[in-house]
Every structure is written in structure tokens, then in C-alpha cells.
Amino acid sequence: MSANAKTSIHQTDQALGRLAKRKAKENRFRYAGIAAVVIAMVMLGWLVVSLVGTGYTAFFQHYLTITVTLSESDLDPHGARDADQLRKANYRKIIQQALYSRFPDVTDRRGKRSLFHTVSASGATNQVRQMVYQDPDLVGRKITITVPTSDDVDQLLKGHIDRDAPEDLRKVSDQQIEWVDQMVASGDLTLEFNWRFFTSADSRDPELAGIAGAVVGSIMALGVAFMLSVPVGVGAAVYLEEFAPHNRLTDFIEININNLAAVPSIVFGLLGLAVFLNFFGLPRSAPLVGGMVLGLMTLPTIIIATRSALRAVSPSIIDGALSLGASHTQAVFHHKVPLAASGILTGSIIGMAQALGETAPLLMIGMVAFVTEIPTSVMEPASALPVQIFLWSDSAERAWAERTSAAIIVLLLVLITMNAIAIFLRSRLERRW
Amino acid sequence: MQHFLTPEIMTCAFLIVGVVTAFLYGRGLATSRAQLTADSAGAHSLPSYHGYFSAWTVALLAIGVIALWVTFSGALPKFMFPTMMLGAIALGFIIINRLLTPTFRARNHVERFVGDALMICSGVAVLTTFGIVLSLVFESLRFFDQVPILDFLTGLNWSPQTALREDQIGQSGSFGAVPIFAGTFMITAVAIFIAGPIGLLIAVYLSEYANKRTRATVKPLVEILAGIPTIVYGFFALLTVGPAIRNFAEGFGLSVPTQSAIAAGSVMGVMIIPFISSLSDDVINAVPQTLRDGSLALGATKSETMTKVIFPAALPGIIGAFLLAVSRAIGETMIVVMAAGRAANLTGNPFEAVTTVTVQIVSLLTGDQEFDSAKTLAAFALGLVLFVFTLVLNVIALLIVRKYRERYE
Numbered sequence: 001m002s003a004n005a006k007t008s009i010h011q012t013d014q015a016l017g018r019l020a021k022r023k024a025k026e027n028r029f030r031y032a033g034i035a036a037v038v039i040a041m042v043m044l045g046w047l048v049v050s051l052v053g054t055g056y057t058a059f060f061q062h063y064l065t066i067t068v069t070l071s072e073s074d075l076d077p078h079g080a081r082d083a084d085q086l087r088k089a090n091y092r093k094i095i096q097q098a099l100y101s102r103f104p105d106v107t108d109r110r111g112k113r114s115l116f117h118t119v120s121a122s123g124a125t126n127q128v129r130q131m132v133y134q135d136p137d138l139v140g141r142k143i144t145i146t147v148p149t150s151d152d153v154d155q156l157l158k159g160h161i162d163r164d165a166p167e168d169l170r171k172v173s174d175q176q177i178e179w180v181d182q183m184v185a186s187g188d189l190t191l192e193f194n195w196r197f198f199t200s201a202d203s204r205d206p207e208l209a210g211i212a213g214a215v216v217g218s219i220m221a222l223g224v225a226f227m228l229s230v231p232v233g234v235g236a237a238v239y240l241e242e243f244a245p246h247n248r249l250t251d252f253i254e255i256n257i258n259n260l261a262a263v264p265s266i267v268f269g270l271l272g273l274a275v276f277l278n279f280f281g282l283p284r285s286a287p288l289v290g291g292m293v294l295g296l297m298t299l300p301t302i303i304i305a306t307r308s309a310l311r312a313v314s315p316s317i318i319d320g321a322l323s324l325g326a327s328h329t330q331a332v333f334h335h336k337v338p339l340a341a342s343g344i345l346t347g348s349i350i351g352m353a354q355a356l357g358e359t360a361p362l363l364m365i366g367m368v369a370f371v372t373e374i375p376t377s378v379m380e381p382a383s384a385l386p387v388q389i390f391l392w393s394d395s396a397e398r399a400w401a402e403r404t405s406a407a408i409i410v411l412l413l414v415l416i417t418m419n420a421i422a423i424f425l426r427s428r429l430e431r432r433w
Numbered sequence: 434m435q436h437f438l439t440p441e442i443m444t445c446a447f448l449i450v451g452v453v454t455a456f457l458y459g460r461g462l463a464t465s466r467a468q469l470t471a472d473s474a475g476a477h478s479l480p481s482y483h484g485y486f487s488a489w490t491v492a493l494l495a496i497g498v499i500a501l502w503v504t505f506s507g508a509l510p511k512f513m514f515p516t517m518m519l520g521a522i523a524l525g526f527i528i529i530n531r532l533l534t535p536t537f538r539a540r541n542h543v544e545r546f547v548g549d550a551l552m553i554c555s556g557v558a559v560l561t562t563f564g565i566v567l568s569l570v571f572e573s574l575r576f577f578d579q580v581p582i583l584d585f586l587t588g589l590n591w592s593p594q595t596a597l598r599e600d601q602i603g604q605s606g607s608f609g610a611v612p613i614f615a616g617t618f619m620i621t622a623v624a625i626f627i628a629g630p631i632g633l634l635i636a637v638y639l640s641e642y643a644n645k646r647t648r649a650t651v652k653p654l655v656e657i658l659a660g661i662p663t664i665v666y667g668f669f670a671l672l673t674v675g676p677a678i679r680n681f682a683e684g685f686g687l688s689v690p691t692q693s694a695i696a697a698g699s700v701m702g703v704m705i706i707p708f709i710s711s712l713s714d715d716v717i718n719a720v721p722q723t724l725r726d727g728s729l730a731l732g733a734t735k736s737e738t739m740t741k742v743i744f745p746a747a748l749p750g751i752i753g754a755f756l757l758a759v760s761r762a763i764g765e766t767m768i769v770v771m772a773a774g775r776a777a778n779l780t781g782n783p784f785e786a787v788t789t790v791t792v793q794i795v796s797l798l799t800g801d802q803e804f805d806s807a808k809t810l811a812a813f814a815l816g817l818v819l820f821v822f823t824l825v826l827n828v829i830a831l832l833i834v835r836k837y838r839e840r841y842e
């Protein structure tokens with residue numbers, strides 16, 4: 001049959017046409033698969049690029065170097081160097097005078113006001129107040145200080161405010177642009193690393209706002225969550241895997257844990273609100289309550305991870321221990337659990353990374369407060385990093401969008417680090433039998 | 434440093450010192466007593482078990498005193514507490530002294546205690562579920578006292594603003610949740626519409642076409658999408674996707690708000706791609722190789738094998754994966770809070786702003802208000818609906834997946 005190809009039914013034109021069609025269909029299917037992968041990757045790339053693109057500028061901030069005269073008549077007219085008087089003195093005026101003397105030709109009130117608006121009003125005054133309060137000998141001297149510019153000037157110099165837009169449509173006036181350009185030309189206005197973003201808490205002014213308060217709140221909440229969920233989760237997993245009899249009760253517990261893993265996180269927030277806040281009367285907005293809610297939420301993750309780590313340990317280990325005379329408890333705790341430790345650790349890190357990114361339950365228990373101080377205990381009102389992102393994202397100004405994205409970059413970097421550690425531990429410590 | 438020495442911290446320090454001393458005392462006692470009776474076969478348990486037993490005895494007595502004190506603290510004078518603590522610890526040491534003989538089965542006692550403690554740990558998970566169910570049901574019942582349950586489930590008007598003053602008219606609030614359910618359903622539908630085909634195709638490609646190396650790089654990359662916090666997706670939707678969709682629609686002369694069902698739904702779809710792709714991948718890989726080989730041996734192409742043999746075989750598992758993804762999408766909060774809108778809107782148009790169950794829970798409970806108002810209680814009723822709905826979806830999905838697995842085992 002194959003000797004005469006013309007007569008083969010597989011070689012007729014119709015058959016070849018059908019084959020070509022089938023091959024084309026096969027290719028289409030394959031390319032659809034590749035396209036799906038590409039779409040997913042493009043979305044991931046778009047997300048990262050748009051956030052990094054908006055956020056990276058927030059790590060730098062424009063600062064103005066000015067010389068201020070701390071005249072005694074303004075700050076301390078009685079010459080008593082009284083702490084209370086030094087705190088209440090009019091530092092705003094000091095900053096204003098420094099600016100007016102830098103641009104002596106500005107005389108009208110409106111011009112003066114808009115000149116003052118080029119620096120961060122509360123940032124500059126608080127900075128000078130702190131300096132004088134800590135060192136009263138500065139009164140009567142002339143000092144050179146570096147203060148943050150206002151967010152509008154900062155955004156202008158970062159190119160986020162369009163210079164060519166009509167004056168009444170942009171937040172900086174022509175005159176302010178001219179002053180700013182002069183200050184840049186003279187080298188007084190410089191771009192520096194924005195340390196304040198990492199060292200200060202929230203603020204009403206974007207140029208002064210930082211994530212330190214939120215980061216500390218997150219660390220506290222995660223600490224509480226870790227102390228609750230890891231011991232309890234590992235204990236529960238060891239019990240279910242090694243000690244529990246097989247009966248209806250343990251079946252029920254097992255189903256329960258699987259379902260708990262799928263409960264929406266916001267429901268855990270409702271639990272925290274109803275039980276921890278209203279029933280036990282714990283303080284609102286406190287990292288203690290946030291940590292407890294996050295701990296309960298990560299409990300199923302840790303139980304499931306620990307159980308599979310325990311299951312991966314070879315049964316011969318237990319048999320060996322038992323045959324040498326160890327009791328069952330000794331065999332489990334002296335041999336099996338230590339061998340499963342790397343898996344347990346990996347699961348705990350992944351659970352904590354989940355808890356770190358969680359926002360909704362924290363909103364329910366009031367960790368959305370505007371907190372300008374870095375919290376010092378788990379009972380104080382605090383914010384958390386994702387909640388801080390949520391709060392900032394509400395403000396429409398460009399300076400806030402920039403800071404929100406920067407906070408997201410920090411959050412993602414921490415999460416990547418945590419997951420990288422987990423992957424490293426898994427590949428390094430995992431043993432296969 | 435003064436404020437660090439609060440009564441709570443003093444009590445904790447006292448407790449720790451007592452327990453550690455008891456451990457050391459018990460261990461030492463066991464060692465010395467075993468040496469005195471060296472002629473016998475030796476002690477039953479290792480000295481450290483005697484130590485653990487002692488520590489546990491003292492801890493239990495001291496915690497009992499603390500519990501008593503917390504319950505009856507009003508009735509007793511303040512100086513009684515340290516006295517009672519000292520008494521409890523002393524009693525503990527007397528008991529230890531009596532019990533710890535070389536024949537005492539300390540290890541058995543300690544192991545039983547460890548078993549009980551572990552059981553209590555797994556009880557915490559059960560307690561959490563009970564806590565969730567009880568708090569949701571209890572608060573919802575209070576809500577249904579004020580708003581009839583039928584009005585809540587079938588009403589078409591949602592405006593939870595309640596009266597500020599007693600005599601205010603027309604501000605009593607109306608709690609018809611249908612627009613919220615409709616909004617939730619629409620956003621979920623958009624998300625599944627996007628994630629379903631993409632996730633499924635990724636699963637097919639990775640399990641049937643990709644070589645080992647591609648699979649090893651692409652699979653973790655896709656799973657990154659599930660690890661990104663939802664707040665990040667929310668901001669991405671608000672900052673980038675919403676405006677992009679608005680600008681795109683403006684090109685066709687349409688006006689779409691930045692916050693729309695389509696923006697929130699599509700970003701949520703991206704988030705749940707890995708749920709569908711990973712679960713479907715598992716399911717497709719679980720189809721026996723013999724089915725694949727048989728189909729290929731008959732001359733079918735890979736795509737024909739996939740669509741005509743493997744897909745029908747894996748269908749129950751894939752449905753299970755979709756149900757889990759739906760449950761995830763319904764319970765998702767931050768994306769919709771930031772990108773979907775707050776006002777209830779009963780519409781079938783995905784280019785409008787709609788609201789969801791989770792958005793309403795957040796907006797009802799953030800901000801200052803008294804706890805007993807219908808407005809706050811409504812959040813718990815919505816939470817109950819959310820909990821029951823996701824639970825049912827999960828149970829069905831798990832049942833389907835389990836049944837499917839049994840078929841090929």
C-alpha cells in the first residue's frame with residue numbers, strides 16, 4: 001500500500017488538508033497557552049513597574065539650606081532660658097525672616113506668604129524648636145540649617161508638576177518657580193536621601209510622613225501573632241499527627257481546620273471586634289489585638305505546614321527510637337519534631353509573611369488610627385504597614401501617591417526577603433528519605 | 434523605670450522564678466534520693482522528668498491562685514494576693530517533697546500532661562470557629578430584631594444612614610442587601626471571567642507542553658501573583674488600572690468612573706489566576722497517564738487529547754478549583770474597598786461603580802459609632818452571609834475534589 005502513495009487514503013488531498021487543519025489547531029492551542037502565561041507575566045510586570053515607577057522618587061527629597069538668626073528678642077525676651085518659654089516661642093517667624101532676608105525684594109504680604117510656602121512650615125519650625133530646646137545656648141546665634149521643602153516644591157523639582165501648565169491650574173505659582181530655580185542655581189536647594197521616610201511616623205504633611213510608626217506597629221503585631229500561632233499551631237499539628245485517636249472528634253477538628261483556612265480574613269476581623277474588643281474589653285487599635293487576630297488567622301496555615309513536615313519524616317526514625325526503649329512522647333519530641341523543624345520553620349515564615357500583608361482584619365479592630373508617634377508598647381494605638389498604605393492611598397495628591405508606592409515597595413521587599421529565606425531554608429535543610 | 438514594675442509584670446516574674454526553682458529543686462531532689470537508694474534498680478524516671486513534674490505542679494497551683502484572684506478580686510484586701518501566691522508555691526513544694534521518691538512515675542505524669550496540652554492547642558482552632566460562628570450569629574440576631582430578616586435578604590434599597598436624633602424622619606436607614614449581593618456577584622463574575630480561561634490555559638500549558646525548565650521558572654512566577662498582598666493590588670487598581678480603563682473608554686466616547694466593577698474585577702482576576710492554575714495543574718496531573726497514552730496512541734494530537742480525554746476526566750476537579758477561586762474572590766476585601774466604590778448600586782453594567790459585602794462591612798465598621806446601632810450590627814449580618822456562603826462553597830468544592838480523587842485511586 002505504501003509503495004503507491006497516490007492510492008493511500010492518508011495521502012489524498014482531503015486527508016492532507018484535514019491533517020494541516022488539525023496541526024494548525026494544535027498550534028493555536030499551544031500558542032493560547034503561551035499567551036496565557038505571557039498575559040499573567042505582563043500583569044505582574046505592569047504592577048511592579050507602575051508601583052516602582054511612581055514610588056522610587058519618594059526615597060529622595062529636596063532640602064533647602066538656609067541661615068536663620070535665633071535672635072534673643074524673638075525667642076527669649078526675658079533672657080531666662082526657661083524651657084517652657086523656649087518651647088512656645090515663635091519659630092515660624094524665625095524661618096520667615098530667614099527666607100525674607102534671602103529674597104529682600106519681596107515686600108508685599110502675598111509674596112511673602114507664597115515665599116514661606118516653599119518650605120515645609122511645620123517641618124522647619126519643629127526642627128529649629130528641637131535644636132533650641134536641646135541646646136538653649138544657640139539663642140542669639142546665627143545657624144545654618146537644612147529643612148525639607150514643601151511637598152509642592154519637591155514635586156515640581158521631581159518633574160511631577162508640569163511647569164508649562166497654566167499658572168492657575170498648577171499648585172506652584174510662576175513666582176515660586178522663579179525662587180526655586182534661583183535657590184537651585186545657588187546650590188542651596190539639593191536632592192538628598194529621604195531618611196525621614198524611614199525614621200518618622202505618620203504626618204499630615206507628605207514631606208514629613210514616614211513609615212517608622214507603621215513598621216514598629218507591624219513588628220509588634222507580628223511578634224504577638226508569632227507567639228500565639230507558632231506554639232499553638234505546632235502543638236495542634238503534633239497532636240493531630242501523632243497522638244490523636246481516630247474518632248469523630250478528631251475528624252471534626254480536622255475538617256474544622258481545613259475550613260478555617262478558607263474563611264475570609266475580614267471575618268477574623270469581625271471575630272476580633274466582637275470577642276477581643278467588645279467581650280474582653282481590650283483596647284482598640286492596639287497591636288496586641290491585631291496580633292491576636294492575625295495569629296488566629298495564620299493558625300491553619302501553620303498547622304497544615306507542620307503536619308506535612310511531620311508526615312515527610314521517615315517512619316523508621318520513630319521505629320528506631322521506640323525499639324531503643326524511648327516512650328512514644330520521647331520518640332516524637334526528641335527525634336521526629338527536630339527533624340521536621342526546617343519544614344515547620346518554613347511554614348511559619350510563610351504564614352507570617354501572609355499575616356504581614358493582611359489589612360482587612362486590622363481595619364475591623366480599629367488599627368486605622370492616625371498615629372503620629374512611634375508606639376512603644378503593644379497596648380498603645382498603632383498602625384501597621386499595610387494599613388498605613390491604605391490610609392495614604394486615600395489622599396489624591398501626587399506626593400501621597402509617591403509615598404504610598406514607596407511604602408508598598410518596602411512591604412514587597414520585606415515579603416520577598418521573608419519568602420527567599422523560607423525557600424533557602426527549605427532547599428538547605430530539607431532532608432529526603 | 435518605675436512604670437515597668439506593674440503588678441502584672443511582678444506577678445509574671447514571681448511565677449517564672451517559682452516555676453524555675455521548682456524545676457531545679459525537683460531535679461536535684463530526684464538525683465540525690467536516687468543516689469541514696471543506689472542498692473535498688475534505680476529510679477523509674479530520669480531526674481529531669483521529676484523537674485518537669487515539679488515545675489508543672491507549682492505553675493498549676495500559682496495559675497489557679499491568679500484565676501481565683503481575677504474572679505474574686507473585689508472581695509479581698511490587696512495584700513492577700515502575694516500571700517496567696519506564696520502559699521500556693523509553698524504548697525507546691527510540700528507536695529513535691531512528698532511525691533518525688535525514686536519509684537514515682539514522673540515521666541508518665543509529664544507525658545500525660547504534654548498530651549493534654551497538645552490537645553488543648555488543637556482545641557484553639559475549634560474554639561476560633563465557635564467564636565466566629567457565635568459572635569456572627571449573636572450579633573446578627575440582634576440586628577434581625579431591628580430589621581426583619583426577609584427585608585434584609587430581599588430588599589432592594591441599601592442606605593444604612595441611621596437617624597442622628599430621635600425625632601429625625603426619613604433617616605431610619607434601609608437595609609435591603611440585594612444591591613450588595615448583586616455587586617459582589619458581578620465583581621466575582623468579572624474576576625472569574627478573566628482568571629478562569631487564563632488560569633486554565635496556564636495549567637494546560639505547564640502540565641502538557643512546557644518542558645521541565647520552563648515549568649520550574651514559570652510556575653513560581655505565576656504563584657508570586659498569589660503572594661502579593663491584596664492592598665497592593667488595590668492600590669494598583671486605583672492608581673493604574675482604573676485610570677487606564679477610563680482613558681480607554683474615553684477613546685470610544687464612553688464615560689467610565691475610575692472606580693468600577695470592571696477595574697476591581699479584572700485586578701481581582703489577576704490575583705486569583707494562580708489559585709485556578711495551581712489547583713487545575715494538580716488535577717490535570719492526577720489524571721492517569723494511561724488515558725493520555727491511549728489517546729495519543731490512537732493518533733490524537735496533544736490538544737485533542739487534552740480537550741476530548743483529559744479535560745472531561747478532570748472536569749470535577751476543575752470545577753472544584755473554580756469554586757475555591759469564587760470563594761476567594763467573594764471574601765476578598767482590600768481590592769474592592771479601594772477600587773469598586775462605596776455606594777450601593779443595583780445595575781447590570783460592569784462599567785459602573787458597585788459595592789460588595791466586604792466593602793460594606795468595612796465602611797459600616799470604620800469610623801466612630803456606638804456598637805448597638807443597626808448600622809454596626811448590619812456589618813455582622815453581612816459577615817454571617819459571607820461566612821456561610823464561602824463555607825458552603827468550600828465544602829462543596831472539597832467534596833467534589835475528594836470524590837474525583839477516589840475515582841482514580
